[in-house]
Amino acid sequence: MDAPLLLVGCGKMGGAMLQGWIERAMVGYGVIIVEPNEMSVEPFALQDGIAVHATPDTIDAKVRPAVVVLAIKPQMMDGAIAAYRRFANPSTLFLSIAAGKTIAYFERHLGADAAIVRAMPNTPAAVGRGITVWVANKKAGPAQRKTAEALLAAVGEVAAVTDEGLLDAVTALSGGGPAYVFLLIECLAQAGVEAGLPADLAMRLARVTVSGSGELTRLSSESAVTLRQNVTSPKGTTLEALNVLMAPDGMQALFTRAIAAATRRSKELAG
Ligand SMILES: NC(=O)c1ccc[n+]([C@@H]2O[C@H](COP(=O)([O-])OP(=O)(O)OC[C@H]3O[C@@H](n4cnc5c(N)ncnc54)[C@H](OP(=O)(O)O)[C@@H]3O)[C@@H](O)[C@H]2O)c1
Numbered sequence: 001m002d003a004p005l006l007l008v009g010c011g012k013m014g015g016a017m018l019q020g021w022i023e024r025a026m027v028g029y030g031v032i033i034v035e036p037n038e039m040s041v042e043p044f045a046l047q048d049g050i051a052v053h054a055t056p057d058t059i060d061a062k063v064r065p066a067v068v069v070l071a072i073k074p075q076m077m078d079g080a081i082a083a084y085r086r087f088a089n090p091s092t093l094f095l096s097i098a099a100g101k102t103i104a105y106f107e108r109h110l111g112a113d114a115a116i117v118r119a120m121p122n123t124p125a126a127v128g129r130g131i132t133v134w135v136a137n138k139k140a141g142p143a144q145r146k147t148a149e150a151l152l153a154a155v156g157e158v159a160a161v162t163d164e165g166l167l168d169a170v171t172a173l174s175g176g177g178p179a180y181v182f183l184l185i186e187c188l189a190q191a192g193v194e195a196g197l198p199a200d201l202a203m204r205l206a207r208v209t210v211s212g213s214g215e216l217t218r219l220s221s222e223s224a225v226t227l228r229q230n231v232t233s234p235k236g237t238t239l240e241a242l243n244v245l246m247a248p249d250g251m252q253a254l255f256t257r258a259i260a261a262a263t264r265r266s267k268e269l270a271g
Pocket of ligand 1: 036072
């Protein structure tokens with residue numbers, strides 16, 4: 001990047017990504033943050049090269065950011081986006097991480113010539129272990145695509161797609177996915193309590209089992225099926241549990257419904 005980065009919204013995702021960019025020294029030309037919530041921006045407010053604005057109106061008219069990262073809630077976008085049209089020029093890339101908001105939506109609000117990348121990250125980005133799927137419009141040139149990929153890769157894995165339609169299901173699966181995994185921890189712990197374990201031990205067992213299994217999946221070359229089968233002895237205890245979880249109304253049916261519901265909601269948010 002040869003100009004500052006403008007970050008609109010420095011909450012959970014925007015803040016996690018900014019942390020990754022600072023740690024990797026990717027924002028050498030400075031960062032301008034627009035964030036009305038002082039608490040959200042507090043970890044960054046006093047750092048060198050970072051300027052904080054409560055609204056975009058106070059940003060110097062001469063500023064030409066290399067990238068404008070849109071990291072506010074999709075529901076806030078309608079009220080906010082018009083103020084950023086003034087930054088739309090061929091050398092500025094707009095990078096949105098807002099669920100549901102389509103490239104067509106941004107072209108409508110920023111002009112058909114705006115270079116736009118729509119991306120869907122997830123919160124493990126906060127520990128550099130996220131995964132982001134992204135798609136660019138035709139106006140985003142090769143250098144801008146490279147910049148987008150580098151910014152997103154700073155907080156985890158990346159996958160580029162050319163079919164924007166996939167982003168709704170991506171949002172449902174990996175965007176919201178961490179919430180389903182945290183729910184799994186809650187459910188395992190509660191089930192442990194109901195089976196007679198003290199609550200703190202049950203929660204510890206659940207947390208370490210889920211995080212350890214995640215790490216094993218990451219480091220192992222075996223498929224998830226094989227890793228599951230490795231825990232499942234014939235006529236053993238795990239098989240009894242899996243018979244419940246893999247019943248026709250078990251986890252697969254639940255997850256299929258859950259992902260379909262989130263995919264539907266992502267489409268509704270398109271506006
Ligand atoms: N969280 C996730 O797991 C996740 C995953 C993938 C993608 N995303 C996407 O990331 C985006 C941000 O989500 P988040 O979870 O980071 O939300 P968040 O924690 O609420 O962060 C949004 C921040 O933007 C601030 N804000 C509100 N209106 C603004 C405006 N007009 N200009 C500048 N800043 C404004 C909010 O301040 P207030 O608190 O005062 O409102 C808040 O600090 C969303 O579009 C979401 O779809 C989130």
